[in-house]
Each structure stands twice: as structure tokens, then as C-alpha cells.
Amino acid sequence: MRPADRAFLLLAAGICAFALCFVDAARLRAVAGADEAERTRLVAQLRLTDLALFTEARYTRHPSQADLHSAFQDHPLALEHFPTGSLIAPPAGLAKVGAGDTAK
Numbered sequence: 001m002r003p004a005d006r007a008f009l010l011l012a013a014g015i016c017a018f019a020l021c022f023v024d025a026a027r028l029r030a031v032a033g034a035d036e037a038e039r040t041r042l043v044a045q046l047r048l049t050d051l052a053l054f055t056e057a058r059y060t061r062h063p064s065q066a067d068l069h070s071a072f073q074d075h076p077l078a079l080e081h082f083p084t085g086s087l088i089a090p091p092a093g094l095a096k097v098g099a100g101d102t103a104k
Contacts, residue, residue: 054084 054087056084
């Protein structure tokens with residue numbers, strides 16, 4: 001057996017293992033499908049919040065729970081304390097509420 005044949009067999013085994021990962025993921029998704037409806041009902045019943053994306057500040061942990069001035073809690077002209085504040089925009093509904101408040 002030539003070294004190239006060994007490399008080809010190793011590559012073929014790796015491709016088969018990679019494909020089997022997708023087959024297993026599909027099987028696990030089908031098994032967990034029944035539990036998803038129960039989890040969705042539980043989240044609605046307990047009124048759980050969004051997933052915590054960042055750990056720095058309360059307005060970056062749960063963007064939907066932030067208010068317009070939470071980033072400037074020390075002073076209205078204060079600079080952003082945490083870098084993640086520049087990575088995500090405020091929720092669309094919050095921006096609409098803020099735009100309506102300035103028109104008054």
C-alpha cells in the first residue's frame with residue numbers, strides 16, 4: 001500500500017465521521033422535538049427573559065430590558081463604560097419609543 005493510499009483512506013474515514021455527525025444531529029433533533037413545545041410553554045408561563053448575551057452591564061446582558069439612559073447612568077454626557085455597548089443596537093421598539101418621546 002502506497003502512502004497516498006493511506007492518506008486517501010484516512011481522508012475517507014474523516015469524511016465519513018463528519019457525515020455521521022450530521023446524521024446524529026438530525027436524530028437528536030427529532031428526539032428533542034417533542035420537548036421543545038414543553039420548553040416553549042414553560043418559558044411563556046414563567047415569563048423568562050432573553051438569553052444573556054454579554055456579562056458586562058445590565059443593558060448589554062438583556063438588551064430588551066434596557067432603558068434609554070442606562071448606558072449613561074453616571075452623567076448624560078458620560079462615555080460608554082463597556083465595549084459591548086457598541087456591538088449591539090438598542091431594541092427596535094425601544095428606539096421607536098425614544099423617537100416618539102423627543103417629538104413631544
